[in-house]
Amino acid sequence: MGKKALLVVSFGTSFEEALPAIVNIEETCKKAFPDYDFYRAFTSGMIIRKWARTKNVIIHNPDEVMKRLVAEGYEEVICQPTHIINGLEYDKMMNMLLAYKDQIPTIKVGTPLLTEEEDYKEACEIVMQELEKPLAKDEAFVFMGHGTEHFANSAYSQFENMLRDLGHESTYVGTVEGFPSLDYVIRRLKIREIKKVYVMPLMIVAGDHARNDLAGAEADSWDSILKADGFETEVIMKGLGEIDAIAEMFVKHLKKAESL
Structure with missing residues (x-):
């Protein structure tokens, strides 16, 4: 051997x-x-x-x-x-x-992690089971993906669509460096008249992007932008890994x- x-x-x-x-x-x-x-x-x-x-x-x-x-x-x-x-x-x-x-x-x-259709289904189910949080009508989950200029960026929209297909309507996926952006997510939250969002990184680790771009105290973090736009927020600081x-x-x- x-x-x-x-x-x-x-x-x-x-x-x-x-x-x-x-x-x-x-x-x-x-x-x-x-x-x-x-x-x-x-x-x-x-x-x-x-x-x-x-x-x-x-x-x-x-x-x-x-x-x-x-x-x-x-x-x-x-x-x-x-x-x-x-x-x-x-x-x-x-x-x-x-x-x-x-x-x-x-x-x-x-x-x-997200390669075949079955991967998306399994990962979505795992993440939602991990959250175990029943939402009120005016609450939603917002996931922050990294985003990329690579064509594989479409995986983030696929992930959100799979969440919807599994019955999780109040779930949104945005990215730091690609499409969909947080602006896009916020427009859709307002259409649904969402008042509170639970924000979580859609990343393996809750590292730099999660602690700064998502939850940082600076005015340009997702948490700060959402609060400035009138949303109540709760950050779930957990990496998928x-x-x-x-x-x-x-x-x-x-x-x-x-x-x-």
Whole structure:
């Protein structure tokens, strides 16, 4: 039997208090694949450099890990990204991994959280079960996604549509860096005469975007903008990776890839 590695790849976070969301996914994958040596990688160079600068902690990117695995004679690598969508970070990771396809005999990669239609259905059900909050007629949930210029940005609208299809009418998804924007969400909240919104990050970690862009005290945070527009708000500071059932979804994707 040749040497086998499990590589879990995340965008990363510079917030220590948000890191448990990534660790939860990593640990869940490790338990499912005990015969594989575990490795972590982040795709964000900025976050990697910040950990080195502020905490003296070295985290490698996927290319660096793969280079090490080649040098140490690994013959099989199974990789699970913790990305939500098949966007720019996933593409960047795949380019790094595939550069080693001629040096490592077997490289298998699981898909991001939201890839197939069934993924959307399962993720929506998990998130709504986690919230377990009956809404009044004038209340709604608003989820903050990251957003991207990549065509995979359509995943956020798909997520909202799936929530509606499952019967969750008072749910809205906006993004920080794409469409739909918060302005779009607010216009729709006003049409429905919503008075109170529960705001939650639709992200693996409740890191920089969640703590600053969503819940920050500055006037341009989502929480501040919503309040200034007359809405009562309640922030749910939880990353998707903290939810065990979401972590299990990643394991399911990895097992599917490993079986091919």
